[in-house]
Amino acid sequence: MSDYISREELKLRIRNKIYDMPKNSDGTMNQADAMFTDGMYRALDLVEHMPSADVREIIKVEAEPNKGEWEFFDYPYMGYRCSKCGAIGNYDHKFCHDCGIEMKVEPTEE
Numbered sequence: 001m002s003d004y005i006s007r008e009e010l011k012l013r014i015r016n017k018i019y020d021m022p023k024n025s026d027g028t029m030n031q032a033d034a035m036f037t038d039g040m041y042r043a044l045d046l047v048e049h050m051p052s053a054d055v056r057e058i059i060k061v062e063a064e065p066n067k068g069e070w071e072f073f074d075y076p077y078m079g080y081r082c083s084k085c086g087a088i089g090n091y092d093h094k095f096c097h098d099c100g101i102e103m104k105v106e107p108t109e110e
């Protein structure tokens with residue numbers, strides 16, 4: 001299974017590693033660190049020029065984003081109220097009589 005990552009995030013992390021490499025007081029590096037840093041610049045170049053995979057971003061949305069529901073309450077008496085405006089209503093009404101929002105259709109238990 002393929003694993004997709006953010007190119008920009010990876011480049012940022014590589015650049016941060018390069019930035020964090022130890023340096024001498026005069027700004028130079030010892031030979032090993034200089035070679036390692038050169039390797040990271042090469043990796044950065046590979047990441048930059050790697051072809052993109054053919055993927056699509058998935059945007060998740062609520063199935064019924066603009067619907068309300070009748071919420072049961074039992075104090076000081078039993079009934080149902082609109083989840084949007086709080087109006088007391090009848091649970092089998094398809095719309096709130098007060099704010100007009102459409103209610104989710106709940107399966108009835110029998």
Ligand SMILES: [Zn+2]
Nearest residue numbers: 082085096099
């Ligand atoms: Zn309402």
